[in-house]
Amino acid sequence: MMEPLEDKFITFIRTQQQALYRLAYSYTKNEQDALDVLQDSIQKGWLALERLTKHEQMKSWFYTILVRTAIDFLRKHKRFELIGDDVLLQLCEQDTYDNFDLQQALYHLPLQLREVVVLRYFEDLKLEDVAHILAIPLSTAKSRLYKALKLLKIELEMEEN
Incomplete structure (x- = not known):
């Protein structure tokens, strides 16, 4: 039923x-x-x-x-x-992970890149849904996510050294 x-x-x-x-x-x-x-x-x-x-x-x-x-x-x-610079960091701090370096790297991302990462990975939404929620084309969401992940990787690698 x-x-x-x-x-x-x-x-x-x-x-x-x-x-x-x-x-x-x-x-x-x-x-x-x-x-x-x-x-x-x-x-x-x-x-x-x-x-x-x-x-x-x-x-x-x-x-x-x-x-x-x-x-x-x-x-x-x-x-x-829209989701302010310090607010997404607080949002991520309240989430279920404990990686301080990742929190700091997220904080350094521009707002438009951060909100895509947060909705995609921390709210576990499909990229199509992220694009719909933010009222942007799917291609824009994809490029923002790609750029954000690239910047996060660079930032995290710098933290390791």
């Missing part, structure tokens, strides 16, 4: 709540604002659930809602700054 879409959505929100909160926090830089953005995103997602045609794409669909809700929130509150 197939699980109803509403139940899948609730399960998704429950299992992904920490990652969703971290993503919201990476935009708002404030605990209460991040919770507000997350709550608004969940409400928007719930109301738009019937428009989700490919159920297996729920994660990227909801991440898109969350990112757009966070950007709208920042515009309304005149604090528009």
